[in-house]
Amino acid sequence: MLHYPLTGFLIFLVIANLAYLPPHLGFGDGFWFMPGHFPLPLQASRVLLYPAFFVGGVAIGAAGLRAGPFAADGALVRRWWIWFGLSYGCYGAILLLAYAHHNWIADFDSPPLWWRAAYGSAVASFCAAMAFGVPTFFLRWAKAPLALMDRLQPSAYGIYLLHFLPLLWLQYLVYDPAWPAGVKFAIVLAGTLSVSWLATVLLRRIPLVARIV
Numbered sequence: 117m118l119h120y121p122l123t124g125f126l127i128f129l130v131i132a133n134l135a136y137l138p139p140h141l142g143f144g145d146g147f148w149f150m151p152g153h154f155p156l157p158l159q160a161s162r163v164l165l166y167p168a169f170f171v172g173g174v175a176i177g178a179a180g181l182r183a184g185p186f187a188a189d190g191a192l193v194r195r196w197w198i199w200f201g202l203s204y205g206c207y208g209a210i211l212l213l214a215y216a217h218h219n220w221i222a223d224f225d226s227p228p229l230w231w232r233a234a235y236g237s238a239v240a241s242f243c244a245a246m247a248f249g250v251p252t253f254f255l256r257w258a259k260a261p262l263a264l265m266d267r268l269q270p271s272a273y274g275i276y277l278l279h280f281l282p283l284l285w286l287q288y289l290v291y292d293p294a295w296p297a298g299v300k301f302a303i304v305l306a307g308t309l310s311v312s313w314l315a316t317v318l319l320r321r322i323p324l325v326a327r328i329v
Contacts, residue, residue: 121185121195128247129245132168135165136161136240138164139160139161139164140239140240141233144232148160156280157284165243169243172247186252186255188255188256195252196249196256200245202241206241206242210238213231213234213235271313274315274316274320275316277329278311278315282307282312286308
């Protein structure tokens with residue numbers, strides 16, 4: 117029944133907002149922790165959001181994907197389109213608030229507290245909805261014959277763990293050149309996937325690491 121997945125989503129939604137809003141309001145989204153600039157700058161507003169989502173993923177994984185909340189034949193996965201709908205609704209709220217920031221708020225550099233709180237809540241809610249939408253989509257269509265996805269599957273967790281570093285630094289690499297946005301996107305996407313996938317394949321040759329990733 118829908119109300120059980122919905123209750124779980126509402127709980128996760130509250131957790132996401134509690135993890136994101138205080139740092140977002142305290143630091144803003146433009147402040148980064150930069151320990152010597154290498155190797156891993158961290159956006160201050162997301163410093164609690166990342167571990168909250170990671171722990172949530174570990175808890176769901178411990179319950180299992182066959183009989184747990186993300187069971188392939190469960191209500192959560194069968195209604196994957198609801199979570200995607202919620203995701204795009206939250207993204208629409210982000211766009212609306214960004215439009216308001218650029219056009220309706222007099223002091224662009226110091227938006228009022230209500231705007232910052234609303235924007236932060238929209239971002240956190242979008243992240244929470246996507247955390248439901250993405251896995252339910254892939255679980256729903258897991259048996260679809262997609263050769264690339266089948267090859268990615270053994271390394272998926274390692275790619276998830278390792279992708280952030282190449283993603284971050286490839287964005288810096290393509291920032292200055294006057295290339296079309298589509299070209300920059302393709303370079304970052306292909307480079308991030310290739311580097312994190314190759315690193316995972318190499319790490320999985322170590323028996324102890326292979327048990328984890």
